[in-house]
Structures are given as structure tokens and as C-alpha cells.
Amino acid sequence: MQLAASRPLLDGGIKVNPASSVTLYANVHIGLTGEGICIVNIRTAAWVFIPNAVMPYSSKPVVVKAVIWEQERLFSRFKFDAATNIRDTVQGMVDQFVTKWKLANQK
Secondary structure: OHHHHHHHHHHOOOOOOOOOOEEEEEEEEEEEOOOOEEEEEEEEEEEEEEEEEEOOOOOOEEEEEEEEEEEEEEEEEEHHHHHHHHHHHHHHHHHHHHHHHHHHOOO
């Protein structure tokens, strides 16, 4: 199931740009009931780090993490079916972010 959650990020064409300050994050929590049901909570987020920001309460510059996008899904599936659903859900959430990012950053 861990591989299913990371597969969209590894195989889905996500390219890493070392000069970019945008971080895309995916967190998957999986619980298993005694009846073989997986309870899955998936949270994806994107943030930027803003260096040398001066906060109103201090004169010293700091690095600020600003969340620019966040999404969460909660669902349950039978264990035999969970990996596919986790992969598809993470893929859909990442695709939504990438689409919105591209639209917002068109030149």
C-alpha cells in the first residue's frame, strides 16, 4: 500500500526542479479493521518557503512556510481493493494541483 501511495509521484511525470521553492507533499494514513476494511486518510499539500521574511513582531528575517494548496480525502475500502484506490486517489489529487498550478502560472 505504501508503494501504491507513492507510485503516482514516482511514475506520474512529476519532475523535480532543484531551483523551485515549491514543495508537494502527500501523507497517507491507513488503518485496518478486524473485518479487513481499510480506513484511508490522504492529505496532499503544496507550500513555498519565503526566505528573509520580516514578521511584524521581529526585526530579524526568518524563513516562512506558506501553504498555497491543500486537499484531504477520507474513504474506506476492502483490503484487497485498497492499494488501487489509494494510488488512483493520490494520482487524482496530484493531477488537480498540477493543473491548477499550470493555469495559475501561464505566461
